[in-house]
Amino acid sequence: MSEKYKYTCPKCSAGLSQAGEVMLTMTRTTGEKTNLILHPQPGVYGYYCNPPLALDDGELVECYCPYCWENLGSENFPNFVSLKLHKLDGSNVKVLFSRLVGQHKTFIVNEEFTEKYGEGSKKILSAVS
DSSP, X not given: OTTTOEEEOTTTOOBOEETTEEEXXXXXXXXXXXXEEEOSSTTOXXXXXXXOOOOOTTOBOEXXXXXXXXXXXXXXXXXXXXXXXXXXXXXXXXXXXXXXXXXXXXXXXXXXXXXXXXXXXXXXXXXXX
């Protein structure tokens, strides 16, 4: 699994994939900070925090690169995080996923912008068309 999905920071190109997981640094509006560990496969939802931190559904979190500390928020879609995904065929795509806890929305942005996962995909696709 870890060989199939290799994510990097779009700012500094540091590798964010480790041991079959994706690791980001996350902060809450309260200032609490933790490492956010995600499943690498688009459309597979779930996470855990290290150190453990309970998050509330609907909570908007900020995600940062654990290496360069740059904010990973998408410039074009403010409620989404943007990462680079390096595919096995050598191509690179952008992956957008919601930074609202519990909102299952992920988009693979390629030339055709056709791959989508999660609830409410049609709404955002119509917004960017």
